[in-house]
Each structure stands twice: as C-alpha cells, then as structure tokens.
Amino acid sequence: MLSIRDLSVGVEGKTILRHLNLEVRAGEVHAVMGPNGSGKSTLAQALAGHPAYTVTGGQVTYLGRDLLAMPPEERARAGVFLAFQYPIEIAGVSNAAFLKAAINEMRAARGLQELDAMEVLELLDQKLALVEMDRSFLNRPVNEGFSGGEKKRNEILQMAVLEPTLAILDETDSGLDIDALKIVAQGVNRLRRADNAIILVTHYQRILQYVEPDHVHVLFDGRIVKSAGKALALELEGRGYDWIKDEVAA
Amino acid sequence: MTTALAGTDRYLAEFEDLERRDAAATPAWLSELRRSAMARFVERGFPTTRDEDWRYTNLAPLAATPFHAARSVTSAPVSAEHVHRIGSSAWPRLVFVDGRYAPEHLSGPPLPDGARLSSLAEAMLDGEELVERHLARHARWDTDVFAALSTAFVQDGAFLYVPAETVIAAPIELVFLTGRPDGLAHPRILVVAGPHSRVTVVERHVGLTDAACFVNAVTEMAVAPGASVDHYVVQEQGASAFHLATIHAALERDSAFSTCEATFGARLARTTLTVRFGGEGGRASLAGLYVTSGRQHVDHHVTVDHAVPRCTSRQLYKGVLDGTARAVFDGRVIVRPDAQKTDAAQTNKHLLLSDGVEVDSKPRLEIFADDVKCTHGAAEGQLAPEAIFYLRSRGVDEPKARQLLTLGFVREVIDRITVEPIRSYLDRALEARLGPERGSKENS
Numbered sequence: 095m096l097s098i099r100d101l102s103v104g105v106e107g108k109t110i111l112r113h114l115n116l117e118v119r120a121g122e123v124h125a126v127m128g129p130n131g132s133g134k135s136t137l138a139q140a141l142a143g144h145p146a147y148t149v150t151g152g153q154v155t156y157l158g159r160d161l162l163a164m165p166p167e168e169r170a171r172a173g174v175f176l177a178f179q180y181p182i183e184i185a186g187v188s189n190a191a192f193l194k195a196a197i198n199e200m201r202a203a204r205g206l207q208e209l210d211a212m213e214v215l216e217l218l219d220q221k222l223a224l225v226e227m228d229r230s231f232l233n234r235p236v237n238e239g240f241s242g243g244e245k246k247r248n249e250i251l252q253m254a255v256l257e258p259t260l261a262i263l264d265e266t267d268s269g270l271d272i273d274a275l276k277i278v279a280q281g282v283n284r285l286r287r288a289d290n291a292i293i294l295v296t297h298y299q300r301i302l303q304y305v306e307p308d309h310v311h312v313l314f315d316g317r318i319v320k321s322a323g324k325a326l327a328l329e330l331e332g333r334g335y336d337w338i339k340d341e342v343a344a
Numbered sequence: 345m346t347t348a349l350a351g352t353d354r355y356l357a358e359f360e361d362l363e364r365r366d367a368a369a370t371p372a373w374l375s376e377l378r379r380s381a382m383a384r385f386v387e388r389g390f391p392t393t394r395d396e397d398w399r400y401t402n403l404a405p406l407a408a409t410p411f412h413a414a415r416s417v418t419s420a421p422v423s424a425e426h427v428h429r430i431g432s433s434a435w436p437r438l439v440f441v442d443g444r445y446a447p448e449h450l451s452g453p454p455l456p457d458g459a460r461l462s463s464l465a466e467a468m469l470d471g472e473e474l475v476e477r478h479l480a481r482h483a484r485w486d487t488d489v490f491a492a493l494s495t496a497f498v499q500d501g502a503f504l505y506v507p508a509e510t511v512i513a514a515p516i517e518l519v520f521l522t523g524r525p526d527g528l529a530h531p532r533i534l535v536v537a538g539p540h541s542r543v544t545v546v547e548r549h550v551g552l553t554d555a556a557c558f559v560n561a562v563t564e565m566a567v568a569p570g571a572s573v574d575h576y577v578v579q580e581q582g583a584s585a586f587h588l589a590t591i592h593a594a595l596e597r598d599s600a601f602s603t604c605e606a607t608f609g610a611r612l613a614r615t616t617l618t619v620r621f622g623g624e625g626g627r628a629s630l631a632g633l634y635v636t637s638g639r640q641h642v643d644h645h646v647t648v649d650h651a652v653p654r655c656t657s658r659q660l661y662k663g664v665l666d667g668t669a670r671a672v673f674d675g676r677v678i679v680r681p682d683a684q685k686t687d688a689a690q691t692n693k694h695l696l697l698s699d700g701v702e703v704d705s706k707p708r709l710e711i712f713a714d715d716v717k718c719t720h721g722a723a724e725g726q727l728a729p730e731a732i733f734y735l736r737s738r739g740v741d742e743p744k745a746r747q748l749l750t751l752g753f754v755r756e757v758i759d760r761i762t763v764e765p766i767r768s769y770l771d772r773a774l775e776a777r778l779g780p781e782r783g784s785k786e787n788s
Contacts, residue, residue, distance in 0.1 A: 142737050143737070144733055145733065165736070165741075166736035166737050167736045167737075167739050167740060167742070169737075170739035181734075182730050184748075185752055186751065186752030186753055187748055187752035191748070192735075192738075192748070195735070195744065195748055196739050199739040199744065200739045203739065252738065256739070
C-alpha cells in the first residue's frame with residue numbers, strides 16, 4: 095500500500111529524515127517509535143504533505159501513485175489521514191461545518207453526491223459514539239477550548255468519519271490520561287480493517303498495549319535503525335533508547 | 345478646495361430649486377430647519393483629508409461628481425427579489441426608490457394600535473407632531489456635514505413610532521433601492537420608540553445597478569426610558585456607489601439599543617455612528633462586519649458618549665479585506681466626568697486576504713471619570729497557514745479552506761444576530777461573496 099524509499103526531508107533548510115525506508119501493507123499496523131527529535135513528526139507531516147517540509151530525495155508510492163506529487167487535499171481524498179499531534183483550533187467554524195465540508199469534498203472527489211446537513215448529522219451521530227463524544231461537540235468551534243483529550247478524540251472522530259485507507263497517528267497518545275487513551279485506542283481498533291493500514295507514531299509503548307502493532311520500527315536521527323515485531327516495543331519501554339543509540343554508533 | 349466649492353455650489357442650486365418647487369407644501373419649521381442646515385453645509389463644504397474625522401477618507405471624487413436628486417417618484421423596475429431578499433411578506437415594509445417612497449410595494453400586517461409606520465413625507469404632510477419634535481434633533485447637523493446635507497434636502501424617508509408599552513414582534517424592514525446613474529438620494533429614517541416599547545428595524549440599501557450614485561442616509565432613533573430597539577443595516581450598493589450613513593441613537597434611562605451593520609457594497613462606504621446615553625442604566629451593543637475587495641474603501645466612525653453613569657456599551661467590528669481595499673475604523677468612547685460605573689468595551693479586528701490592503705484602526709478612549717471599566721482591542725491578521733493545511737489534510741482544497749476560515753472570522757458578528765432570516769441571509773451572502781470562485785471573478 096505504502097512504499098517509502100530513500101526518503102530525505104528537510105525543514106527550514108535543516109535535514110531531518112535521511113534516506114528513510116518503510117513498507118506498509120494493507121491490514122497492517124506499524125508503530126514508529128523513537129526519542130524526541132528523531133524525525134517522527136517530520137515523517138508524519140511529510141506523508142500528509144505539509145508545505146513546510148521539503149522533500150529533498152527519495153520516493154513514496156501509495157496505492158501505485160506518486161504520493162509526493164499530490165497536494166495535501168488529494169492525498170486526503172485518496173485515503174491518507176493524519177491525526178495531528180497538535181490539532182489546530184479554528185475560531186468560528188463549528189465541528190459540524192468542518193466535518194460536513196470534509197465529507198462533501200471527499201465525496202465530490204469520488205463522484206458521489208453531496209450529503210445535506212441532515213444526512214451529515216445522521217452519519218456523525220453513528221461515529222460520535224465510537225469516541226464517546228456527544229452531539230454538543232459538533233456545535234463547538236473546531237478544537238477551540240477543547241481539552242487535550244477532547245482534541246485527540248476529535249481527531250479519531252474525523253478518522254472514523256473519513257474512513258481512511260492509510261491513517262497516520264502522530265503521538266495521538268501523548269498527553270492522554272488512561273481513560274482517554276483507552277477511548278482513543280478502542281476507536282482506532284474498531285477502525286482497523288483488512289483493507290486499511292495504520293502508522294502509529296509514538297514516543298511511548300503505552301498505547302501499544304491497546305493497539306497491537308504488527309511491526310515496530312525505531313527511528314533515530316532521521317533513519318529507521320531497527321525493525322521487529324511487537325516485542326521490540328516492550329524492550330524499548332524497559333531499556334529506553336540509549337542502547338539503540340549505542341548500537342547505531344557501533 | 346476648488347472642487348469642494350464647486351461641489352457645494354451645485355447642491356446650493358439644487359436646494360434653491362427644491363425650495364421654489366416645495367414652498368407651498370412645506371411647514372415653516374421645516375423650511376427654517378432646511379435653510380439652517382443648508383447654510384451649515386455651504387459654510388463647511390465637503391470635508392477634506394485635513395479634517396481629522398476624514399483624514400483617511402478622501403471625498404474629492406464625491407465632491408467632483410455632479411449628482412442629481414430624483415425630481416419625482418421614479419418608477420424604476422423593482423423586482424420582488426430585491427424587495428423580499430431577506431424578510432418574509434409578514435414583515436411590515438416600506439420601499440423607497442432613489443430616496444422616494446414607492447407605495448406600490450407596501451406590505452405586511454397591520455401594526456398595533458397607536459403605532460405608525462409611514463413615509464416621512466406623509467407624516468410631515470399630516471402635521472405629525474413627533475416628526476417636528478425629533479427630526480434632525482438627534483443627528484448633529486451642526487457639526488456633521490452630511491447630516492446637514494440630508495437635513496437641507498429632507499423630503500421623504502421612513503417614519504416609525506412605537507407607542508409606550510407596545511411590542512412590535514415582526515421586524516420592520518425599510519428597503520432603499522438606488523440605481524439611477526449620477527443619482528443622489530437622501531434616505532432618512534426617524535424612529536421614535538415610546539417608553540418600554542420594543543421594536544426591530546431592518547435598514548437595507550440595495551444598488552440596482554453599478555452606476556455611480558451618491559446615497560446620503562441618515563437614521564435617527566429616539567429610544568425612550570425602558571424601550572428596546574434592535575437595528576440592522578445591510579448595505580449592498582453597486583460597485584460605483586458612494587454610500588454615506590449617519591446613524592444616531594439617543595438612549596434614555598434603562599433603554600437598550602443594538603445595531604448590527606453588514607457592509608458589502610459601494611466604492612466608498614462611510615458610517616458615522618453615534619450613540620448617546622442620556623439616562624442611567626442604558627445598554628448599547630454595536631456590531632459591524634464588512635467584506636471588501638477590489639478598490640473598495642470602508643470607513644466606520646463610531647462614537648459612544650457615556651454622558652451619564654451606569655451605562656454599558658459593547659463594540660465588535662470585524663472587516664475582511666481583499667484586493668487593494670482599505671478600511672478605516674475610528675472608535676471613540678467618551679466617558680464624561682459624571683459617568684461613573686461606565687462599562688465600555690471595544691473590539692476591532694481585520695482579516696487581510698491580500699498584501700495590497702490597508703487598515704487604519706484607531707481606538708480613542710476619552711475617560712474623565714475614575715470608577716469605570718473600559719477595554720479596547722484591535723488586531724490585524726492573515727489566515728493561519730496551519731489552519732489551511734489542517735483543512736487541506738481533510739480533503740478540502742485551498743480556496744474552499746480559505747472561504748471556511750474567512751467565514752469563521754466573521755462568525756462572531758453573525759452570532760450576535762437574533763433575527764433568524766437576517767442571519768441566514770448574511771450566511772448565504774457571505775458564502776457567495778467569499779466563494780472559492782471569487783478570486784477569478786475579480787480578475788476578469
């Protein structure tokens with residue numbers, strides 16, 4: 095589904111990702127772990143197409159298409175979804191209006207008829223339950239005045255509504271208390287299907303207790319330096335990242 | 345200066361002509377008033393940018409253009425769409441074409457007993473005592489040139505009287521249509537709200553064409569003790585219009601006044617809004633949104649005069665500027681020495697959609713009392729790139745993302761509107777004006 099080859103990315107003239115390689119197949123959950131500053135968020139943002147991140151080398155193929163040639167909205171319409179580490183607050187735009195716009199832009203891109211306000215509301219009602227949010231969330235401005243946990247749940251709500259083929263969750267677990275983490279993890283698990291894939295970008299092993307990964311990768315200094323099964327996450331939890339650094343240095 | 349003099353000369357000639365034609369039908373008090381106002385206008389002339397209140401708004405093109413008032417009631421083709429754009433047929437409504445009352449469009453249910461909604465010409469002809477008592481007694485024609493010009497030419501307009509303890513539930517809509525090339529219109533509104541009465545007045549200015557015209561609107565509202573007046577203005581003049589509006593609300597004890605103004609049209613739009621608290625316990629909520637593009641110039645001069653203690657005023661003005669548009673905001677809050685316990689707040693924000701726009705926003709707090717709460721804030725900004733990316737990452741393309749965010753910027757003002765048809769109309773109008781196609785249309 096996703097094939098990242100030799101990807102190098104810089105921001106503000108500084109190289110962050112260096113010749114990164116990653117293969118993701120349908121039905122898989124990949125955890126990308128690593129210490130602060132290793133390039134985890136850069137990978138997530140670059141895949142979503144953030145204009146501040148400049149690709150300086152390599153290729154990314156998504157469902158046979160050149161992902162890097164697509165503007166962000168086209169990536170989204172093709173099924174790529176980024177759950178933001180820091181969801182953006184938008185004054186004056188209700189969650190409902192935001193989701194309606196997203197739903198209908200996606201539908202239009204797929205040649206489907208737009209949903210009207212009532213139809214959107216019906217759809218949203220089904221999805222709200224998944225992240226244990228009530229309807230009042232829909233009338234509030236996007237993320238404005240939301241608690242940290244509410245913001246993350248709102249990201250998962252959007253994911254549930256947009257039903258992505260490839261979801262990239264950028265530190266969705268950070269800053270969540272255990273109850274919120276469980277809700278988020280449960281939401282992610284319910285959205286897991288044989289024909290989609292999830293990349294979980296995280297600093298901690300904690301969320302992986304609830305969302306079981308097929309593969310765990312360690313990102314260090316802009317490169318994936320170690321890949322293994324889910325046991326690697328536990329090892330990182332126990333031993334920290336220093337031994338990886340030592341291994342790389344050796 | 346030469347152009348300004350030439351400008352007033354033309355108006356003087358028109359004035360003399362009006363006096364000759366109208367002499368027989370004009371009561372003495374009105375002749376006297378008109379003459380004094382005309383003398384004042386001629387004496388002052390058109391303001392120039394050397395005048396502090398007009399420093400950022402150049403009226404030379406207005407002064408140089410020979411505009412002419414309609415001699416008689418024009419029968420310009422007026423479509424139902426223009427008349428019923430916002431309110432339902434259940435709203436009491438008066439329609440004016442080029443400043444003159446067009447009775448064929450009268451609609452709406454009868455008003456409660458004792459209330460009066462009629463053309464100003466008719467009210468004056470009837471010898472309506474309230475007109476003599478209130479007309480030009482609030483708007484300061486002695487200091488405001490355009491209030492003077494309007495008063496000199498006052499002939500027609502809308503008169504509304506709401507008796508004491510009377511509630512008029514349906515909004516009263518006053519529609520002013522303008523379209524004659526080089527036309528000059530003086531829409532005039534006088535609202536007298538009796539003690540503990542309640543009324544909503546919707547003032548709409550619609551340009552039927554994009555021809556150059558000059559609309560000099562003056563609205564006076566006398567709000568008696570305990571009364572409540574909600575006032576709305578929707579300005580959709582043509583692209584070459586000059587729209588000058590003077591709005592004055594005189595608030596007595598424990599009265600409430602709100603105004604919300606949506607400015608879309610005209611090449612030059614200026615609103616001079618004055619709220620004067622004449623009795624304790626008054627409340628005023630003033631709001632405005634303006635959406636400008638091309639070379640439009642929008643100027644708001646708002647004065648809130650806290651002349652007495654314990655009054656509350658709120659100002660919220662938000663402008664969206666595109667192209668090479670220019671916005672001027674001057675918000676003056678006067679708290680006079682006796683006006684203790686004044687609570688005044690003012691906010692003015694601009695969203696700049698292009699690099700070519702210019703904003704002059706100036707709060708002026710003149711506080712002479714010590715036990716008061718006065719705040720003000722002004723901000724200018726662009727759409728946040730992070731917010732645009734957030735929307736794009738959800739499949740919304742950039743033009744649509746910009747539209748949504750811009751609508752979000754003005755939402756705060758829309759949310760203050762309690763009359764649902766006005767809200768939904770402005771939602772639609774804003775969506776159309778801020779549509780993704782807007783850029784390409786403007787360039788063609």
